[in-house]
Amino acid sequence: MDDHSKRPIPAPTGGERPTLKTIAYMTGLGITTVSRALKDAPDIGAETKERVRLVARQLGYQPNRAGVRLRTGKTNVIALVLSIEQELMGFTSQMVQGISEVLGGTQYHLVVTPHSFEKDPMVPVRYILDTGSADGVIISRMEPDDQRVRLMTERNLPFVTHGRTDMGIAHPFHDFDNEAYVYQAVERLVKRGRRRIALLAPLSRFSYQIHSRIGFERGLVDFQATEVSMGRMTTETPLEEIRAYAERLSRLPEPPDAIISLSGSASIALVAGTEAAGRRLGKEIDIVSKQSAEFLNWIRPEMLTVTEDVRHAGQELAKAVLARIDGVAPELLQSIDAPVWSPMGPKD
Amino acid sequence: MDDHSKRPIPAPTGGERPTLKTIAYMTGLGITTVSRALKDAPDIGAETKERVRLVARQLGYQPNRAGVRLRTGKTNVIALVLSIEQELMGFTSQMVQGISEVLGGTQYHLVVTPHSFEKDPMVPVRYILDTGSADGVIISRMEPDDQRVRLMTERNLPFVTHGRTDMGIAHPFHDFDNEAYVYQAVERLVKRGRRRIALLAPLSRFSYQIHSRIGFERGLVDFQATEVSMGRMTTETPLEEIRAYAERLSRLPEPPDAIISLSGSASIALVAGTEAAGRRLGKEIDIVSKQSAEFLNWIRPEMLTVTEDVRHAGQELAKAVLARIDGVAPELLQSIDAPVWSPMGPKD
DNA sequence: AAATTTATCTGTAACGTTTCAGTTTTTTGC
DNA sequence: GCAAAAAACTGAAACGTTACAGATAAATTT
Numbered sequence A, B: 001m002d003d004h005s006k007r008p009i010p011a012p013t014g015g016e017r018p019t020l021k022t023i024a025y026m027t028g029l030g031i032t033t034v035s036r037a038l039k040d041a042p043d044i045g046a047e048t049k050e051r052v053r054l055v056a057r058q059l060g061y062q063p064n065r066a067g068v069r070l071r072t073g074k075t076n077v078i079a080l081v082l083s084i085e086q087e088l089m090g091f092t093s094q095m096v097q098g099i100s101e102v103l104g105g106t107q108y109h110l111v112v113t114p115h116s117f118e119k120d121p122m123v124p125v126r127y128i129l130d131t132g133s134a135d136g137v138i139i140s141r142m143e144p145d146d147q148r149v150r151l152m153t154e155r156n157l158p159f160v161t162h163g164r165t166d167m168g169i170a171h172p173f174h175d176f177d178n179e180a181y182v183y184q185a186v187e188r189l190v191k192r193g194r195r196r197i198a199l200l201a202p203l204s205r206f207s208y209q210i211h212s213r214i215g216f217e218r219g220l221v222d223f224q225a226t227e228v229s230m231g232r233m234t235t236e237t238p239l240e241e242i243r244a245y246a247e248r249l250s251r252l253p254e255p256p257d258a259i260i261s262l263s264g265s266a267s268i269a270l271v272a273g274t275e276a277a278g279r280r281l282g283k284e285i286d287i288v289s290k291q292s293a294e295f296l297n298w299i300r301p302e303m304l305t306v307t308e309d310v311r312h313a314g315q316e317l318a319k320a321v322l323a324r325i326d327g328v329a330p331e332l333l334q335s336i337d338a339p340v341w342s343p344m345g346p347k348d
Numbered sequence C: 001a002a003a004t005t006t007a008t009c010t011g012t013a014a015c016g017t018t019t020c021a022g023t024t025t026t027t028t029g030c
Numbered sequence D: 001g002c003a004a005a006a007a008a009c010t011g012a013a014a015c016g017t018t019a020c021a022g023a024t025a026a027a028t029t030t
Helices: A020-027 A031-038 A046-059 A065-072 A091-103 A122-131 A147-154 A178-191 A207-223 A239-250 A264-276 A310-325 B020-027 B031-038 B046-059 B065-072 B091-103 B122-131 B147-154 B178-191 B207-223 B239-250 B264-276 B310-325
Strands: A077-083 A109-115 A136-140 A159-162 A173-176 A196-200 A226-228 A258-261 A286-291 A304-307 A334-337 B077-083 B109-115 B136-140 B159-162 B173-176 B196-200 B226-228 B258-261 B286-291 B304-307 B334-337
Touching (some): A020 A046, A031 A046, A077 A122, A077 A310, A091 A109, A091 A310, A091 B091, A091 B109, A109 A122, A109 B091, A122 A136, A136 A310, A147 A159, A173 A178, A178 A258, A178 A286, A196 A207, A207 A226, A258 A264, A310 A334, B020 B031, B077 B091, B077 B122, B077 B310, B091 B109, B109 B122, B122 B136, B136 B310, B159 B310, B173 B178, B173 B310, B178 B196, B178 B207, B178 B304, B196 B207, B207 B226, B258 B264
Parallel strands (some): A159 A173, A173 A334, A196 A258, A286 A304, B077 B109, B136 B159, B159 B173, B173 B334, B196 B258, B258 B286, B286 B304
């Protein structure tokens, strides 16, 4: 207690939040030494480090984020850029949860930045770039030629995408294998005797629209089925329009005997439309759907579903940005989840 | 250009992010003057303010958050504390969206902090308090006697709750009127000839369990109906258990002729269970449900539903914390949303 | 015309951290 | 035994901002 008085005397502490200064005072060391001890620098004695760490733990010391950020530019923030047009059924909560599980073990905070994708997808990215408000970014709704990816790559901002691009830039991503999903869907449908299949795909601007189309067309050829057009319907068409279209389709002389959907909520409308036309799931028609939460099977057990594990996606995305921030090569931070089919009632 | 050289010369600027120093240099003013001009302080000349504002806008100046935070302690962060046990069906995304819409027009960022409510609800609150990491907090899953409310009030941390408490502390809140919802549900059911009603309520620890029970019991008395017990089922019971219970209930000699549910996803299980027992919605039984996204009506148009506008709740909550931060009295920041019934197919 | 006010403006210090360039002490080399 | 090197530690400066306590010049009062 008294041998501290010989030292340069920083200042005794109040009941406030402890800082490096507090620890320096308690240990009788310099602020610099404490700082370096806590980051395990090589020029600090082993015994000193131990002592500093002990006192720090004792005081419940937590580095002041503003101090670190001001000095180093490191924000300890991961930004999740969400489109407000995104599917509602549990997508966001699961994504946030997955990311948080990974971030929970770190100093990183998660800042959520929703915005209208339709209006201008670049806005949030430019904001983050201009203000340096995040160390890493997670984006979704990828396009084959994506300006956000181009800009962040150019400006060296670590990021990861939920979905792939196709522009010759290697970047971290996590994706669901929509091609395999649709291909396997066709296969299963044909095995169940279906031949005339419709595909409710995403908007054509998105990468996964292309993937699902490729899977679909490969499937049609490999398993000998034919396509029934969904017209201008996409997964983002208002549900009522989808319902109406599905009903019209069902009343055609030669209606589809199966529909493959890439959106859980759109599938609800498909079911409503086909049933309104008197066609029964599992009998006259099969509907296959991807979903982000297990709810379709509760509604219609006859439905064939694949549940995209969005929580797992969130985990992978978070791990990838963190690794990217740590300098891991983009090529090593790419993963694709295979579709997992829900066990089905009837047969199969 | 040259008259700047007579001045104290801060330093010419690179291509970096503009700071007060940059503006000071460009205008030939002192850093303090620029700072005060931008906050419209009374001791700065009108013409000077104009000039500073112009240059600031020109440069796209944005105050450095770390600088402000370090100096003033103001984080410009609102923390949304989410329970991972929260209902999945769109709740989080809508809440986040609503909050963001309000925060979008401000300097505030939204940090999302999920955690296990079951484990210890105090953890995130204590963290925010200890690290001063937010200017305001939004919490949900309120209990009548809520320790989080007690602590934040005591420590003077602005917050708002989604749901009410009952402990004699006036604090900002936004709530959905669950009492009115259940009361009106009973009324509608009785008008449709139902008499034996079951209530699937939340866990008893939560405030809205009490509200829904009160509404229920008032309804039973006022409209002369009787209760059929839901046993130990709550909205948080695993769906499969709810389904099984609903089926068992439906096979009783005197089954309920109506069920009121406080959770959209739980209702799916209720429907599955009752239908498995051969009872048809709108015929032998009515199911009334609250939901946070319009999806039950797509699945079973016969269902009576109220959709809680979670996006609107998010907006109200965000407005309330901001107002609280600005010193508005808690009593003025309390609001309750009345239930809005979806138009129904059959009659009514 | 001198003294006071008023209107504008400004330098310094501090918030908590890390980097840089040392300084002091101990150990090693020969 | 003494120079050189290694080990352990440290103060000053800086990141961008704002509060404080002036400073300067112009306008007003007496």
